Amino acid sequence: MKASEVAYKPVGLAIGAVSGMLAGVAFKQAWKTIGHEEDAPDATDEDRTWREILFAAALQGAIFAVVKAAVDRAGATATKRLTGTWPG
DSSP states (O other): OOOHHHHHHHHHHHHHHHHHHHHHEEEEEEEHHSSSSSOOOTTTTTTTHHHHHHHHHHHHHHHHHHHHHHHHHHHHHHHHHHHHSSSO
């Protein structure tokens, strides 16, 4: 294992935590706009339809995936600029 890969591990963990927080904020804001309410439905919410629950879950998953990919890519790019090698 290269030194840059070892050095990137803790950075990658921190980046993962930050991306989760950013995605959570982005999803909450998106749901307020799309759903016109503060909170997204829970899967066990008896008063919500299947369609509403599955749409909220799909939206949340898409937002989390996009934010994670963007943050991971930015972290890898920054690591390459700093160390000259791409983290593996």
